[in-house]
Amino acid sequence: MSSEPNDEEYKHIETKVVHSGEPSPRILGSVSIPIFQSAMFETGTGGGAYHDIRYIRLNNTPNHIALHKKLASLEGGESALVTSSGMAAISTSILSVLRKGDHLLAQNCLYGGTHDFVTRNLEQFGISYDFIDANDPRTWEEKVKPNTKAIYVETMTNPLLEVADLKSVVQFAKSHNLVSIIDNTFASPMNFRPPEFGFDLSLHSATKYLNGHSDIVAGAIIGKADLVNKAKQLLDHLGGSLDPHACFLLHRGMKTLALRVRYQNESTLKIARYLSKHEFVTKVNYPGLDEHPQHRHATELFAGCGGVLSFELEDGKEVAELFLNSVTIPIVAPSLGGVETLITIPATTSHSGMSPQDRQKLGITDGLIRLSVGVENPEDIINDFEKAFARIREQVPMMKKIA
Ligand SMILES: *Cc1c(COP(=O)(O)O)cnc(C)c1O
Numbered sequence: 001m002s003s004e005p006n007d008e009e010y011k012h013i014e015t016k017v018v019h020s021g022e023p024s025p026r027i028l029g030s031v032s033i034p035i036f037q038s039a040m041f042e043t044g045t046g047g048g049a050y051h052d053i054r055y056i057r058l059n060n061t062p063n064h065i066a067l068h069k070k071l072a073s074l075e076g077g078e079s080a081l082v083t084s085s086g087m088a089a090i091s092t093s094i095l096s097v098l099r100k101g102d103h104l105l106a107q108n109c110l111y112g113g114t115h116d117f118v119t120r121n122l123e124q125f126g127i128s129y130d131f132i133d134a135n136d137p138r139t140w141e142e143k144v145k146p147n148t149k150a151i152y153v154e155t156m157t158n159p160l161l162e163v164a165d166l167k168s169v170v171q172f173a174k175s176h177n178l179v180s181i182i183d184n185t186f187a188s189p190m191n192f193r194p195p196e197f198g199f200d201l202s203l204h205s206a207t208k209y210l211n212g213h214s215d216i217v218a219g220a221i222i223g224k225a226d227l228v229n230k231a232k233q234l235l236d237h238l239g240g241s242l243d244p245h246a247c248f249l250l251h252r253g254m255k256t257l258a259l260r261v262r263y264q265n266e267s268t269l270k271i272a273r274y275l276s277k278h279e280f281v282t283k284v285n286y287p288g289l290d291e292h293p294q295h296r297h298a299t300e301l302f303a304g305c306g307g308v309l310s311f312e313l314e315d316g317k318e319v320a321e322l323f324l325n326s327v328t329i330p331i332v333a334p335s336l337g338g339v340e341t342l343i344t345i346p347a348t349t350s351h352s353g354m355s356p357q358d359r360q361k362l363g364i365t366d367g368l369i370r371l372s373v374g375v376e377n378p379e380d381i382i383n384d385f386e387k388a389f390a391r392i393r394e395q396v397p398m399m400k401k402i403a
Contacts, residue, residue, distance in 0.1 A: 014258040021069030063247035077195035077222040086205025088240030089219030096231040100126035106152040107134040134164030150179040156186040159370040163294040170198040190261035208337025211253035265304030267378035307373040316367035326388035336372035
């Protein structure tokens, strides 16, 4: 029989994803945590505080507790909380940090749901906001107000994979007494750990890399204990808790996070390099490429650049659609971070709600393709792309670069 586990002994993230937060002692010796599919738990007659009653909505059943410990350990945060979706983590965090009369600084290129929450819903809570260019710290000072309480950024933007000046964000927040919040979904704890870097709250759509298997929707809040606790108290009332069965699936998915993301980092760099040399591709957006404008910054901060890239084809929309109709391994579907490679055209899917002018301003052209690389062999994906390009060569004989 092995001795009692001690989380302090788990030095590396590969060990933490497997062992941190596991019940101790193991429940009836069970190697994999059982699913506690019970809405409520026996209290006895002693009574206690409302938030301490064990109840699924209060996110404090054994499946939640194990996940919270594991998530906090992965990013070096004091505390963590799972939520019913990434958006539940984002909206609850923002509303728990800001009150009526407060002001938020937010990065100008945000995940669509977050952008809409900020621009359409904050006003009804009496919270105002300004957008900032997260790569130009000199312009932030003029946007900060006496009532500014928080600064909100994303580790890498979607779909252009821009990397903000994250060091300056943390410094700026500290010097202005702001709560710093980052959406770390795209990096995952494998590639970047915001609490270790000085961020107050790190948010995830656990739907993506943390779960990794495209079969649940979930979210996570990791960071300072007092802030996570404030978010929990609000979540208890808003009701965005995670069901125990989804907790179990997330827990199981997370155990292979290190293997998946490391492989996806390598595969995506291979595919990015292949695409950047292809005659039909006019641009590849991936921070791992030397020519990416924030490449040096990204390699300094991140262990890897993740599994998402985007690229542009010459001649725009029709050719991009022909490409998507010609590939056989990538599935044409939204979302990212799973084991299957997924491919989309942001202008007609995730960003179709934006006006063409706004898309143009951000640099999201009609021919831009976003790829979320799964765990297939990258050589097979590259061969698949070769065949799709051959079809384009056949069907679009007027393409300029054809001799
Ligand atoms: C998907 C996503 C979200 C929203 O997460 P859900 O789990 O769909 O609610 C938020 N931020 C980023 C960066 C995402 O990719």
